[in-house]
Amino acid sequence: MSSTTATGRHAATEPAADQRTPSPGEARRVALASAVGATIEWYDFFLYGTAAGLVFDQLFFNGLSGPAAQFAAFGTFAVGFIARPIGGLIFGHFGDRIGRKTMLIWTLLIMGAGTAAIGVLPTYDQIGVWAPVLLVVLRILQGIGVGGEYGGAVLLAVEFAPPQRRGFFGSFAHIGVPGGLFLASGAFAVASQLPDESFLAWGWRACFLISIVLLGIGAWIRLSVMETPAFQVVAEEKEISTLPVTELFRRQPRRLLLGMGTRFIEGFTFNLFSVYLLAYAVKNVGIEKSTALNAILVGAALGVVLVVVAGGLSDRLGRKRVFSTGATLALLFAFPAAWLVQHGTTLSVAAAFIGGLGVLYGVIYGPLAAFWSELFDTRYRYSALSTLYQVSGILASGLTPLIAAWLVTLGDGTLWWVATYNAAIAILSLLCARLLPETRGRDLHVDEAPVTSSGAVPVASTTSRSGSPTLPA
Numbered sequence: 001m002s003s004t005t006a007t008g009r010h011a012a013t014e015p016a017a018d019q020r021t022p023s024p025g026e027a028r029r030v031a032l033a034s035a036v037g038a039t040i041e042w043y044d045f046f047l048y049g050t051a052a053g054l055v056f057d058q059l060f061f062n063g064l065s066g067p068a069a070q071f072a073a074f075g076t077f078a079v080g081f082i083a084r085p086i087g088g089l090i091f092g093h094f095g096d097r098i099g100r101k102t103m104l105i106w107t108l109l110i111m112g113a114g115t116a117a118i119g120v121l122p123t124y125d126q127i128g129v130w131a132p133v134l135l136v137v138l139r140i141l142q143g144i145g146v147g148g149e150y151g152g153a154v155l156l157a158v159e160f161a162p163p164q165r166r167g168f169f170g171s172f173a174h175i176g177v178p179g180g181l182f183l184a185s186g187a188f189a190v191a192s193q194l195p196d197e198s199f200l201a202w203g204w205r206a207c208f209l210i211s212i213v214l215l216g217i218g219a220w221i222r223l224s225v226m227e228t229p230a231f232q233v234v235a236e237e238k239e240i241s242t243l244p245v246t247e248l249f250r251r252q253p254r255r256l257l258l259g260m261g262t263r264f265i266e267g268f269t270f271n272l273f274s275v276y277l278l279a280y281a282v283k284n285v286g287i288e289k290s291t292a293l294n295a296i297l298v299g300a301a302l303g304v305v306l307v308v309v310a311g312g313l314s315d316r317l318g319r320k321r322v323f324s325t326g327a328t329l330a331l332l333f334a335f336p337a338a339w340l341v342q343h344g345t346t347l348s349v350a351a352a353f354i355g356g357l358g359v360l361y362g363v364i365y366g367p368l369a370a371f372w373s374e375l376f377d378t379r380y381r382y383s384a385l386s387t388l389y390q391v392s393g394i395l396a397s398g399l400t401p402l403i404a405a406w407l408v409t410l411g412d413g414t415l416w417w418v419a420t421y422n423a424a425i426a427i428l429s430l431l432c433a434r435l436l437p438e439t440r441g442r443d444l445h446v447d448e449a450p451v452t453s454s455g456a457v458p459v460a461s462t463t464s465r466s467g468s469p470t471l472p473a
Helices: 024-054 066-097 100-118 130-158 163-174 176-191 196-209 211-223 229-236 244-251 253-285 289-317 319-343 346-365 368-374 378-398 400-410 416-435
Strands: none
Touching (some): 024 066, 024 100, 024 130, 024 163, 024 176, 024 196, 066 244, 066 400, 100 130, 100 211, 163 176, 163 289, 176 253, 176 346, 229 378, 253 319, 253 346, 253 368, 253 378, 253 400, 289 319, 289 346, 289 368, 400 416
8 A cells, every 4th residue: 555644745655656756857858848849839829929010910901991900910819819728628638638748749730830821821912801811710720729739838847847846847838938939029020121022022921931940840859758747647547537628617616717817917918018019119109120029039038037937936935926926016017118118219118028028927927837737636737727828818818919909099099098907907816816725835646626426525635546635626
C-alpha cells in the first residue's frame, strides 16, 4: 500500500505519480519547447491583429468609409476570438482523452495553414465581396487553432514542472503571447520601411507567408516532446473522463467562473495596447506607424522577461499576490496611459506601450499558467483551461478593440471612457482573484473536487487517488 505524510502528501518513494517526476533538465527542455511552439502560434494569431489595425481596412474593406472600414477590420479580428471556444472545446475534449501532445501538433498545422493562406488572399479590388468573406473564414480557422493551442501549451510546461517551480516553468508557455507579438510587430516594423505602395502590394503578405517556415520549426520541436507525466498517470489508472467538459461544469463551476474573471484584465490589457491603441496612435494622434510598432516591440520584449520573472516570484510569494499586484498596477495606470497616448509625443506614446505591454502585462500574465492549472483536476484540466481562456476571451480580448472604438466615439475622440472601462475591468479581476484559493504547492495528482453518487460535492475531506486525504474544491 502507498503511504502518506501527516499533511496528506504522498511519501516520496511510493506513488506512481511521484515516480514520474521529470528531472530538472527534462523540465527545462519541455518548457523551452512549449515557449517556442506557443510563440510561433501566437505570432500567426497576432499578425492578424497588427494587420487589422494598419492595412486590412484599406485592402479588404475599402468599399466602406474610413471609420466604418476600421470597425469592419476590427470586427473580423473579433471573429477569431469568437471561434476560439470552438477550438477549445474540440481540442480540450480530445486533449483530456487522447493526450496533450497530439492535439498540439494539430493546432500548429491548422494555425500555420490559415495564416499562410491569408498571405495569398486576393483583395477587395480583385474579387470584391469574396475577399472579406474568405478573410473571415481564414480568421475562424486561426481562432479554432489557437483555441486548442493554449491549454495544451500551458499543460505541457506545468505538468512537466517540479512542484515547487511550477510558476517559473509554467510561465514559459506564456512567453508565447508577448513573444508572438514581438515577432509579429517586428515583421511589420521591417515591412513598413518599404514604400507605401510596395507595403500594401506585397510587404504585408511576406509577414504572413513566413508562417510556412515557422510551421516546420514548430512541428519538429513538438514531435520531439513526450506526453506529460500527469496525463500518463490518469491514462494508466484508467481514469480518463468520458466527457471532460461536463465533469468540469459539474464539479468546479465556481472556480471556472472566477478564473474567467481573472482573465479579463489580462486579455483587456494586451489587446488594448497591442491592437486598439496602435491604430489610435497612428490614425488619431498621427504617430508614425514605425514609431508605434517599435514601441510595441520594446514593450513585448520586456514582457517576455517579466512574464518569467513574475512566474518565478509566484513560486515564492504565491500566485494570487503576484497577479493582484499586476492588476492593481493596471488599475492605477488606466488614466495615465490614456493621457500619455493622447499627449501625442513619441516619448509619451512609447512610455504607454512599454508600460502596458511590458510591465503591466508581464506581471499580470506570469503567474496565471500555474494558477489556472492548479485550480482543476487532471482528468479535465485541458478542457478547463481551454474553456476559461477562450470563452472569457471573447469579451475580455476579442471585443476590446470594438468596445474601445465605440467608447472613443462617446468621448468625442478622447480615451477617457476607455480608461474608465479599463479601471472597471481591473477591479472585477481583483475581486475574482480574492475569491479564489491560493494554489501554490497544490498536488496535481490529487482530486480536489470529488463528486458523490448524487452528483454533489461533499463538504467533508476526501481522499486522493492514492489514498491521501485532501479537501474538496
